[in-house]
Amino acid sequence: MSQVAPLAQKPLQEDVKAHFRPKTQGYVPRGLTLAAVVLIIAILAILLGNIVVGGVGTISWEFLTSPPEQGLEAGGIYPAIIGTVFLVILMVICGVPIGVLTAIYLQEYTRPGSKVMRMIRIAINNLAGVPSIVFGLFGLGFFIGFVGRGIDGAFFESNQPVWGQPAIIWAALTLALLTLPVVIISTEEALRAIPREVKDASYALGATKLQTIRRVIIPQAMPGIFTGSILAISRGAGEVAPIMFTGAAYYLPYLPSKLNDQFMELGYHVFVMATQSPDVDKTLPILYGTVLVLLLLTFMLNFTAIMIRSRIRSRRKGE
Amino acid sequence: MTAEKFDFKPKSKLKEWLGEKVIMLCALSALVSIALIFIFIFKESSPILTDEFIKDEVTVSEMVFPQQWKADEPPRWSWQPTSSTPKYSLFPLFVGTLKAALVAMLFATPLGVGAAIYSSEFASKRMREVIKPVIELLAGIPSVVLGFFALIVLASILQDLFGLTYRLNALNAGIALGIAIIPIIFTVAEDAMSSVPGSLRDAARALGANPWQVSFTMVLPAAMPGIAAGMVLGFGRAVGETMIVLMASGNAAIASWSFVDSIRTFSATIAAELAEVVFGSAHYSVLFFIGTILFIFTFFINLGGDVVLSRLRTRLQGKLQ
Numbered sequence: 001m002s003q004v005a006p007l008a009q010k011p012l013q014e015d016v017k018a019h020f021r022p023k024t025q026g027y028v029p030r031g032l033t034l035a036a037v038v039l040i041i042a043i044l045a046i047l048l049g050n051i052v053v054g055g056v057g058t059i060s061w062e063f064l065t066s067p068p069e070q071g072l073e074a075g076g077i078y079p080a081i082i083g084t085v086f087l088v089i090l091m092v093i094c095g096v097p098i099g100v101l102t103a104i105y106l107q108e109y110t111r112p113g114s115k116v117m118r119m120i121r122i123a124i125n126n127l128a129g130v131p132s133i134v135f136g137l138f139g140l141g142f143f144i145g146f147v148g149r150g151i152d153g154a155f156f157e158s159n160q161p162v163w164g165q166p167a168i169i170w171a172a173l174t175l176a177l178l179t180l181p182v183v184i185i186s187t188e189e190a191l192r193a194i195p196r197e198v199k200d201a202s203y204a205l206g207a208t209k210l211q212t213i214r215r216v217i218i219p220q221a222m223p224g225i226f227t228g229s230i231l232a233i234s235r236g237a238g239e240v241a242p243i244m245f246t247g248a249a250y251y252l253p254y255l256p257s258k259l260n261d262q263f264m265e266l267g268y269h270v271f272v273m274a275t276q277s278p279d280v281d282k283t284l285p286i287l288y289g290t291v292l293v294l295l296l297l298t299f300m301l302n303f304t305a306i307m308i309r310s311r312i313r314s315r316r317k318g319e
Numbered sequence: 320m321t322a323e324k325f326d327f328k329p330k331s332k333l334k335e336w337l338g339e340k341v342i343m344l345c346a347l348s349a350l351v352s353i354a355l356i357f358i359f360i361f362k363e364s365s366p367i368l369t370d371e372f373i374k375d376e377v378t379v380s381e382m383v384f385p386q387q388w389k390a391d392e393p394p395r396w397s398w399q400p401t402s403s404t405p406k407y408s409l410f411p412l413f414v415g416t417l418k419a420a421l422v423a424m425l426f427a428t429p430l431g432v433g434a435a436i437y438s439s440e441f442a443s444k445r446m447r448e449v450i451k452p453v454i455e456l457l458a459g460i461p462s463v464v465l466g467f468f469a470l471i472v473l474a475s476i477l478q479d480l481f482g483l484t485y486r487l488n489a490l491n492a493g494i495a496l497g498i499a500i501i502p503i504i505f506t507v508a509e510d511a512m513s514s515v516p517g518s519l520r521d522a523a524r525a526l527g528a529n530p531w532q533v534s535f536t537m538v539l540p541a542a543m544p545g546i547a548a549g550m551v552l553g554f555g556r557a558v559g560e561t562m563i564v565l566m567a568s569g570n571a572a573i574a575s576w577s578f579v580d581s582i583r584t585f586s587a588t589i590a591a592e593l594a595e596v597v598f599g600s601a602h603y604s605v606l607f608f609i610g611t612i613l614f615i616f617t618f619f620i621n622l623g624g625d626v627v628l629s630r631l632r633t634r635l636q637g638k639l640q
Binding site: 029030036039043106119123128131133134213238239240241244280295 | 334335338339341342343345346347348349350352353355356359360362363429430431432433434436437438440441442446449450452453454455456457459460461462463464465466467468470471472498501505529530531532534535552555556558559560561562565566586589590593594598606607610613614617618620621622625
C-alpha cells in the first residue's frame with residue numbers, strides 16, 4: 001500500500017506541473033480583456049454622447065407637438081410620435097395575449113421535455129432569429145398580398161384597394177409576430193417563479209386547472225407579462241425593416257384614424273430624413289432630435305422592464 | 320387571503336376542455352406562424368422555378384453564374400434589376416453580405432469575447448454591475464440609430480482617417496454591424512463561461528493553478544463550444560441585419576474583394592427595392608428568393624447554435640456521474 005501510492009501520484013503531480021508551468025500572474029490576458037471592456041464602454045459613450053449633444057438643442061415642446069414642414073426641413077415630429085404610439089398599442093393588443101397563452105401552455109400543460117414542447121421551443125427560438133427584413137417580406141406577401149387582397153376581393157367591388165395596401169394594422173401584426181418570442185420568454189420566466197405551493201393550494205381548495213390559471217397563475221405572473229410587453233414595445237418601436245413595406249409612410253398630412261390608414265413612425269422617419277433628404281445639413285438638427293427621442297423612448301422602456309424583471313428575480317431567490 | 324377570493328364556481332367540464340384547447344391553439348400558432356413565414360416567402364419566390372414567363376427573364380443559373388451581356392466583353396456578374404435588360408446575378412450581393420459580416424466579426428469577436436472573459440473571470444462584483452447594463456444599453460439601441468450614426472458620424476471619421484475614396488463602404492457598415500452584434504456574442508459567451516461549475520474551478524485551484532491559469536487552461540476550453548456558438552449567432556445576426564447596411568454601406572452591387580469599396584447586401588437589396596417593385600414580376604420573385612436564402616441561412620445558424628448551447632448546458636450542469 002505504501003509502495004503503490006507514491007508510484008501512482010508522482011507522474012500525476014509532474015503532469016499537473018507541466019500543465020501549469022508558466023507561473024505568471026496573467027497580467028497580459030487580464031489587461032487585454034479589460035481593454036475590450038473599456039473599448040465597449042467608450043463606443044457606447046461616444047455613440048450616446050454624440051447623439052445627446054447633437055439632439056438636445058432641438059428638443060422642445062414645440063418640436064414634440066408640431067408636424068414636419070418644408071419637406072421635413074423644419075417643424076416637429078408629432079405625427080411620427082403618435083404613429084409610433086398607435087402602432088405599438090395595436091401590436092400589443094394583437095401579440096401579447098397569444099404570447100402569454102403560449103407561455104402558459106408551455107409551462108402548465110406540457111410535460112418538460114415532451115415532443116410538443118421541444119417543437120414549440122425550437123419554433124420560438126427560430127422566430128426570434130429570423131431577420132427583421134424577412135418579417136417585412138412576410139408582411140407584404142401574406143398580410144397585404146394574401147389576407148388584405150382576399151378581403152378586398154370578397155367584400156369590395158371597386159378596383160381601389162381598401163385592405164390590400166400598406167396599413168397600420170398589417171404593420172402592427174407583422175411586429176406582433178416579430179416580438180412574440182420576447183413576450184413568451186419573459187412570461188415563461190415569471191411562470192417559473194411562481195412557487196409550487198401556491199398552485200397546490202389552489203388545487204387543494206378544489207379549483208380546476210383553468211380556474212387556477214385564471215385566478216392564481218395569471219395574477220401572479222402579471223409583472224412578468226408586463227416586462228415582456230414593455231420589452232416587446234421597445235423592440236417594436238425601434239424596428240424599421242418590417243414596417244417599411246407594410247404601412248409606414250414618408251409623410252402624411254393626417255394622423256392614422258382607421259385600421260387601414262398608413263402612418264408615420266419615428267424609426268422610419270429617421271431613415272427617411274437620413275437617406276432621402278436633398279439637403280442633409282439642413283435636416284441634421286431635426287434628424288438628431290428625432291434620433292434622441294427614439295433612443296430615450298427605447299431606453300426608458302428597457303429600463304422599466306429591467307427594473308421589474310430584477311424585482312421578480314429577487315422575489316424568486318427569496319423563496 | 321380571504322375565503323371569497325377562492326370562491327370558485329362549480330366546475331364545468333366543457334369550459335375546462337375549451338380553455339385548454341384555446342390555450343393550445345395559441346401555442347401552436349407560434350409553430351404555425353414560423354411555418355407560414357417559410358411557406359409564403361417560398362411561395363412568392365417559386366415562380367422563378369415554375370413560371371415560364373418569369374423563367375424567360377431570369378433563371379437560377381443566371382443568378383449564380385457570370386453572364387455574357389455584350390459580345391465583346393467577358394462574362395461577368397452583375398445586379399441591375401431595373402435596367403432595360405434586367406440582370407439578376409446574386410454574386411455581387413453575396414460578396415457584399417460576406418464582406419460586411421466578416422468586418423463585423425473581426426470587430427466584434429475580440430471585443431465581445433474579451434469583455435465576456437473579463438466579466439466572468441476577472442471582474443469584481445462592482446465592475447460586473449457596470450458591464451452588464453452597458454451591454455444591455457448597447458443591445459437596446461435600435462439598428463436604425465446605429466445606421467444613422469454610421470452614416471453621419473462614423474463614415475466621415477473613417478474617411479478622414481484612412482483617406483478613403485468612397486465614404487460609405489464595407490468597412491464602415493461592418494464596424495456598425497459589429498457594434499450591433501457585440502451584445503449577442505458577449506451574452507452567449509459569458510453565459511457559457513459562468514455555467515462552468517464552481518467545483519471544477521475549485522479542483523483546478525486545489526491542484527495549484529492560479530486564477531488566470533484556471534481561466535485559460537480549464538474554463539475557457541470547457542466553455543469553447545458556447546463561445547463558438549455566440550460567434551456563429553452573431554454572424555447570423557450580421558447577415559440578416561438590414562437598416563445598418565442599408566444606410567451605411569453605399570448600396571453599390573460591386574463584386575470586388577476590397578473592403579473599402581461600396582457594397583450591397585442581400586438584406587439591403589430587399590429593403591431598397593421591394594417598395595418599387597411590381598407585385599408578381601420577376602424582380603419581385605427574385606427579392607423573395609433572396610428572402611428565402613436569408614431565412615434558410617439564419618434558420619440553420621440558429622438551430623445549430625441552439626443545439627450546441629443546450630448540449631453544453633447538459634454537459635456542464637447535468638448530473639455528474
